[in-house]
Amino acid sequence: MGKPTGFIEYKRLNKEELEVEKRIKNFNDFHIPFNLDIQRQQASRCMNCGVPFCQSAMKVQNRNVGCPLSNLIPEWNHLIYLGLYEEAYKRLEMTAPFPEFTGNVCPALCEACCSCSINDDAIGVKANELFLIEQAYKNGWISPKKNIKRNGKKIAVIGSGPSGLSCAKKLNDNGFLVTVYEKNDRFGGLLMYGIPNMKLEKQIIERRINLLKEEGIVFIKNTKVGTDIKMEKLMEVYDDIVFACGTSAPRGLMCKGSDAKGVIYAVDFLKETTKNLLDDVDFKYNLENKNVIVLGGGDTANDCCATAVRQKAKSVLELEITKEPPLENTLPWPNYPNKKKTDYGVFECNTIYKKDIRRYESTVDEIIKDENNNMIGVNIKKVKFENGKIVDIPNTKEYLPCDYLIIAMGFLGTSDSDALSYNIKTNKNRIELHDFNYDKNIYVCGDMKNGQSLVVVAIKDGIDCALKIIEKYR
Ligand SMILES: Cc1cc2nc3c(=O)[nH]c(=O)nc-3n(C[C@H](O)[C@H](O)[C@H](O)COP(=O)(O)OP(=O)(O)OC[C@H]3O[C@@H](n4cnc5c(N)ncnc54)[C@H](O)[C@@H]3O)c2cc1C
């Protein structure tokens, strides 16, 4: 199988990207796809391992290793190499309900534990996945499943993020009558109103939603369950209710002045930016010529930096409370690497502002505002971790002018007010579950169950939740 010497003959290639100065002029995807010959060559690097760690879906020290969906990676790599793209796609769709989402935004857990990465660069699995799904749409290999035999059971799925969508699809494919409720004006959850357009263009989500509608799933938007429609009403109509509402409570900033105008939460900022972009109206949070500080150092913070530089911010600074990660990976294969990485948004800011915009072991001490409650600056300070606690380092305070402080410090779970409106009990924002089950007819999946995670994990969780319901009615 495969080209036995592909991994020796060809080096890994990454897709080319538009140069920073050009791509920050808009919010479009900036990756340039491979041509067919290169795509096949890259697929031929796969060694078709006897034990393919790439698809293993393991947990090592409670961290995901290998593709959580157990995608049949060596098989479709081989078929791409042979030029049998439709056959390759058929293998992909067996396990992956939405490869166009993961092919764009997954951190490629498969590649991190690819055997080839032990002493060379991993196989470009994610690029192969995206290639296949785009070929499938282009060549009409995807069509809505019709004439599904219905079993008469009605299910409400609350939330249209990746976990809600994968749960709805699995149930619908198995004959259930599924209605998805979404509080926003567009479907997709954080795929739509979190992850920025340059990382996942929004027509890609709409294309999939249209397909799911054609397959029979009913979608209702602008409807918040718990307030616009009460739980009692849903319980009367549906046999089961699946909550896939994500994490609604962001971790807040506790410091003097944090009620100032100009303090915004990352997801609000990213949501409004995408919404304004799609609706073609002025940005609600317009960062042009503003001094911006992003508080947090994860993927969300990175997306905020990328969005700020596209909005022509005057300056962008990222404050991270943790230590600077090591330059060399400290975790052995097959773990996901632990080392400093410079993601696309920080890279763009570093290029435009001509310096590394990150400061480690730093946080905001106080927000300085004018008499109208507008933020004008912040005092920042250096901190360190001592016995698991954050401790200030004396005499490190520094004043920085700041018009917008974007809070990207993660999420706590389900907010108390939301839990109350769902008639669900939480303990420190977390719902206590038996497997996916809260109560006889109430299920929970995705980030709402696991805490903030990844798109691929949410998709897998939605499928597993659906399987529990399917099992119940067997
Ligand atoms: C800025 C940002 C960038 C990210 N980037 C990546 C990335 O690049 N790669 C990756 O793998 N992961 C990424 N993630 C994480 C990933 O987006 C989430 O793990 C994933 O979306 C969780 O899916 P979910 O379906 O559980 O919840 P969500 O995507 O949060 O969807 C929940 C949905 O439920 C709706 N809802 C909530 N309450 C109600 C209600 N009462 N009634 C009706 N609807 C309701 C919400 O409006 C929302 O649409 C990112 C997260 C953020 C915040």
Ligand code: SF4
């Ligand atoms: S979903 Fe993610 S982990 Fe799985 S094959 Fe695709 S890129 Fe790899």
Ligand code: SF4
């Ligand atoms: S681990 Fe890497 S080389 Fe081995 S089968 Fe998977 S993708 Fe191919």
